[in-house]
Amino acid sequence: MTEASFAHALILGIVEGLTEFLPVSSTGHLILAGDLLGFNGEKAKVFEIVIQTGAMLAVVWEYRKRFLAAAPRFWLHLAIAFAPAALLGLAFGAAIKTHLFKAVPVALAFVAGGLVILWVERGERTARIESVDQMTWLDALKVGVAQAFALIPGTSRSGATIIGGMLFGLSRRAATEFSFFLAVPTLVAAGAYDFWKHRALFSAADLPLFSVGFAAAFVSAFVCVRWLIRYVASHDFRPFAWYRIAFGAVVLLTAYNGWVDWTP
Numbered sequence: 001m002t003e004a005s006f007a008h009a010l011i012l013g014i015v016e017g018l019t020e021f022l023p024v025s026s027t028g029h030l031i032l033a034g035d036l037l038g039f040n041g042e043k044a045k046v047f048e049i050v051i052q053t054g055a056m057l058a059v060v061w062e063y064r065k066r067f068l069a070a071a072p073r074f075w076l077h078l079a080i081a082f083a084p085a086a087l088l089g090l091a092f093g094a095a096i097k098t099h100l101f102k103a104v105p106v107a108l109a110f111v112a113g114g115l116v117i118l119w120v121e122r123g124e125r126t127a128r129i130e131s132v133d134q135m136t137w138l139d140a141l142k143v144g145v146a147q148a149f150a151l152i153p154g155t156s157r158s159g160a161t162i163i164g165g166m167l168f169g170l171s172r173r174a175a176t177e178f179s180f181f182l183a184v185p186t187l188v189a190a191g192a193y194d195f196w197k198h199r200a201l202f203s204a205a206d207l208p209l210f211s212v213g214f215a216a217a218f219v220s221a222f223v224c225v226r227w228l229i230r231y232v233a234s235h236d237f238r239p240f241a242w243y244r245i246a247f248g249a250v251v252l253l254t255a256y257n258g259w260v261d262w263t264p
Contacts, residue, residue, distance in 0.1 A: 008039045009047070009209050013216025016051040017058070018224050020217075021180060023117060023159030023240045024247075026055075028106040031153060032251065035103060035262050046201045049191045050210045054217030056187040059180050062225050067184075074181075080137050081144035081161075081178075082185045088148050089190070101153050103262030104255055109154025110248030117241035120163050127171035132178050135170070142168045143178060147186070154248075157186065163237065172232045180225060 015033050019026040030048060034040040039047075060067065099105070129135055146164025150157035158179050165175030195202075254260040 005209055006212055008037050009213040010216050011037065012039065012047070013051045013054065013213035014220045016048075016213075017055050017217040017220025017222075020052070020055040020221055021059070021158050021183065021225055021228060023113070023156050023162055023237055024244055025106075025110065025113070025150075025154050025156035025159065026052075028110060028154035028156070031101055031106050032103060032262075036260075042198065042201055043206075045194065046198050046206075047210065047213060049194050049198070051213045051217040052187050053191050054214040055221035056184055056191075058218050058221035059183055059225060062222060063180065066181075074132075077135055077137060077140035078182060078185055081140040081147065081182050082189070084141070084144040084148040085151060085186065086189060089151055092151065096151055096153070103251055105152075106154035107248040107251035107255070109152050110244045110251070113155050113159055114241040114244030114248070117159065117163055117237050117244070120167055121236045121238050121241070125166060127166075127174070128169040129174050130171045132174050132181070135174070135178065139168060139170070140178075143170075143175075143182070147182065157183070159237075159240075172236070173229070176228060176232050 012030060012033060015029050016026050019029045034044055129139060143161050143165045146160045146168075147157060148160075149155050149164075150160040161179040161182055162172075162175045165178060166172060170178065251260075251262070255262050
């Protein structure tokens with residue numbers, strides 16, 4: 001493995017950790033970063049499983065006491081919220097990856113998602129649910145339906161669940177925490193499925209490279225989760241919306257004028 005490979009692993013691990021739980025789309029960022037770095041293809045898919053696992057375990061560690069003490073009702077709500085994306089992913093996942101895992105569709109989703117965030121944040125909302133413990137199974141299902149939109153790369157799983165949760169009556173903190181919790185079964189299932197599909201590509205020789213990416217994703221996600229909980233206490237998500245719109249516009253502009261080759 002070359003020095004450049006370790007640099008790729010470090011960069012992509014940090015990108016995954018910082019974007020997985022922010023409403024900016026980790027998948028979209030990884031697609032674009034992979035294109036820029038020339039790190040894509042089958043091996044990149046395997047690497048993404050590893051760094052997504054690292055990011056997911058950061059949430060497990062941060063909320064380990066909550067998970068260990070959780071009541072059956074909590075797990076039931078996670079299962080209900082997980083179901084829509086799981087079912088639709090199995091049905092349409094291959095077609096989505098074939099047609100939408102490209103720079104321009106991702107950039108369009110970035111812009112569209114930013115506009116949705118601005119729309120939801122346009123006025124004050126009175127939350128009827130201040131804590132995840134107050135959620136009903138129907139609230140969980142609604143958030144799960146919102147998460148299904150994140151099957152479109154560039155939409156953002158966390159953005160869909162947080163903004164969707166707020167739209168359905170959750171407080172900013174409750175929506176953010178439930179998004180964290182829902183990431184665990186979602187990323188575990190997606191990772192297990194992708195691991196099984198690409199199991200022949202895993203090699204012991206890649207362990208050092210994967211370890212760098214895993215550690216970078218874990219640490220950066222851990223820092224990001226702690227920061228985001230403090231952030232939502234006194235801020236809204238409009239800065240992320242403007243970032244999405246600007247970032248997407250830059251990608252579209254560079255693609256249209258041929259300034260950057262975004263071909264996978």
